[in-house]
Amino acid sequence: GDAAAGKAKAAVCAACHGADGTAMIPTYPNLKGQNEQYLVSALKAYKNKQRTGGMAAVMQPQASMLSDTDIENVAAYYASLK
Amino acid sequence: GDAAAGKAKAAVCAACHGADGTAMIPTYPNLKGQNEQYLVSALKAYKNKQRTGGMAAVMQPQASMLSDTDIENVAAYYASLK
Numbered sequence: 001g002d003a004a005a006g007k008a009k010a011a012v013c014a015a016c017h018g019a020d021g022t023a024m025i026p027t028y029p030n031l032k033g034q035n036e037q038y039l040v041s042a043l044k045a046y047k048n049k050q051r052t053g054g055m056a057a058v059m060q061p062q063a064s065m066l067s068d069t070d071i072e073n074v075a076a077y078y079a080s081l082k
Numbered sequence: 083g084d085a086a087a088g089k090a091k092a093a094v095c096a097a098c099h100g101a102d103g104t105a106m107i108p109t110y111p112n113l114k115g116q117n118e119q120y121l122v123s124a125l126k127a128y129k130n131k132q133r134t135g136g137m138a139a140v141m142q143p144q145a146s147m148l149s150d151t152d153i154e155n156v157a158a159y160y161a162s163l164k
Binding site: 023026027028029030033034035036037038041042044045048050051052053054055056 | 105108109110111112115116117118119120123124126127130132133134135136137138
């Protein structure tokens with residue numbers, strides 16, 4: 001994925017996951033430095049409604065607004081953060 | 083949760099997620115320093131079969147072997163890792 005493009009797309013993510021990928025609220029996961037392929041897998045699982053429970057009611061609609069390319073880019077962005 | 087008790091229970095987790103919480107394989111998530119409450123939520127979602135897709139076929143049976151107390155302890159252990 002393209003981390004620079006992902007950064008632009010990730011503005012909305014930052015409200016919960018933090019501008020630096022450190023979550024604002026402890027029920028949310030930190031994303032900084034997470035494995036890119038895992039983040040792609042997780043976002044696609046939310047998009048495909050394969051994750052329910054927990055905060056999935058929030059993440060399903062968020063992920064549904066991302067194209068597969070968006071998902072790859074956002075994943076690359078968070079994976080790149082230290 | 084009790085991180086020391088969680089460490090003992092987490093031996094099986096380390097095969098994929100690493101002894102230090104850094105995943106061995108990029109499709110798996112790193113767990114070190116992840117938020118404890120998020121880890122509890124995620125493990126319970128796997129246990130309750132609320133997560134499918136991705137590696138959920140592996141995680142559902144793993145989580146099903148953990149009691150709620152085990153889940154709290156394992157979450158405390160990974161959250162404690164730097």
